Structures are given as C-alpha cells and as structure tokens.
Amino acid sequence: MSGQASRSDEKKRGRGRPFTYRAEFAGQAKKLCELGATDFELGEFFDVDIRTIYRWKHDHSEFAEALAVGKESLDERVERSLYQRAVGYSFDSEKVFHFQGLITRAPIVEHVPPDxxxxxxxxxxxxxxxxxxxxxxxxxxxxxxxxxxxxxISLTDAPIEVLKYLASQVAK
Structure with a gap:
C-alpha cells in the first residue's frame, strides 16, 4: 500500500493510536487526489482510518489545502469533458484496412456528436x-x-319549485 507501514507492522500495533502526521503527506495526498482518490482511499494509502484523514484535514491546514487543490483540478477536468460531450468534438484517429493480405493504415478525423x-x-x-x-x-x-x-347562477330558466325553495332559504 504505502511506505508508511507494512501489514506485519499493523498486526503488531493493533488498532491503537494512528500514525503521526508528517509534512510530506500533504504532497502525496495532493497527487493522489489529482488521480481521483477519495478520502477513504487516502486512508488506505496512509494505512490509517478515514477518521484520521478527517482529523488531519482539521488539524493541518496544508493537508486540507492540498486535498482541495488536488480535487479541484480533477473537477475541472470532468467539467471540461462534460462540456466537450455536450457540444460534440472531433479527434484524429486511424483506420486500419486489410485487403488482399496487405494492411493499410489511413489517418482519419472522427466526430463524436453532441450528447x-x-x-x-x-x-x-x-x-x-x-x-x-x-x-x-x-x-x-x-x-x-x-x-x-x-x-x-342564472335563475331565469329555473323551475318555480326551485325558486320558491331558494326564496324560503333567503328569508330565514
């Protein structure tokens, strides 16, 4: 996993106090976040519980900032990809043909339509x-x-019985 501890060290130390934070963890965490690592995966890399990752973010501003910067660049990449997918894009490609025992490669431009x-x-x-x-x-x-x-209500066409009944109700 990481260079921090081996599995045999984990068995020796048990589930006690987590490793002490070191300054180089910020740079490592930033690179991992740029590759798409989640907080849980950071915990696996550093061989600590996810709560330790949360504690390090709270206690060490440089660690929290490294995670934010690393995740931000990945979010921007996804945003650019979503935009390209929304409007469509073209890219250079190569078509391979096999005819009468000869393999021919032809450069082409492929287009992905808007989604x-x-x-x-x-x-x-x-x-x-x-x-x-x-x-x-x-x-x-x-x-x-x-x-x-x-x-x-128009009462002009109402039967006389209905008009008498309504008149008696109004009089009450």
Whole structure:
C-alpha cells in the first residue's frame, strides 16, 4: 500500500493510536487526489482510518489545502469533458484496412456528436434559472392576496319549485 507501514507492522500495533502526521503527506495526498482518490482511499494509502484523514484535514491546514487543490483540478477536468460531450468534438484517429493480405493504415478525423443528456445537465447546472426542472407556481391572487372566487347562477330558466325553495332559504 504505502511506505508508511507494512501489514506485519499493523498486526503488531493493533488498532491503537494512528500514525503521526508528517509534512510530506500533504504532497502525496495532493497527487493522489489529482488521480481521483477519495478520502477513504487516502486512508488506505496512509494505512490509517478515514477518521484520521478527517482529523488531519482539521488539524493541518496544508493537508486540507492540498486535498482541495488536488480535487479541484480533477473537477475541472470532468467539467471540461462534460462540456466537450455536450457540444460534440472531433479527434484524429486511424483506420486500419486489410485487403488482399496487405494492411493499410489511413489517418482519419472522427466526430463524436453532441450528447443531449450532457447538454441538459450542463444547462441545468450552469443556467438553472432558465433550465431547471422545477417550476415555481404562485397560488395567490393579485398582489399576493388570497384567491377570490365568484359564482353566478342564472335563475331565469329555473323551475318555480326551485325558486320558491331558494326564496324560503333567503328569508330565514
């Protein structure tokens, strides 16, 4: 795993106090993060528990900064790749042909078309105000007040029994 301790040393020391932090750990951790290592994988590399990694980040600002810088460069690479996938890209390639026992190599330019899923993900994150799935709907009346409803009934064609009943109800 790392040069810090072998498996036989781990058996000897048990699960006691973790290794003492050393300044060179920051540089090593930065390089590992640039390669995509997670905090858990850093713990495996340094042969310590993940809680020790958290403690080192809290106690040693240079270690925390190294992890942030290492992870940031990887995030930027993923962001560039997502953008390229969203808009499409071309790259130089080579086509190999086999005809009548002869192998021929021909340089070509291949094109990867834009990916609508990547474009939507990009737009939702970069322009969420215009592209997000969630839409806000107002459930209020003018100027934020309550919604008022109004019903009108035409009684001109109502049977006489209905009109008498309504008149008796109004009189009460």
């Amino acid at each position: 609508p899923g990547a474009a939507m993900l990009w737009l939702k994150n970069r322009r969420g105000d215009k592209w997000r799935d969630k839409q806000d709907h107002a459930h209020s009346g003018p100027d934020g007040g309550p919604i008022k409803t109004e019903s009108t």
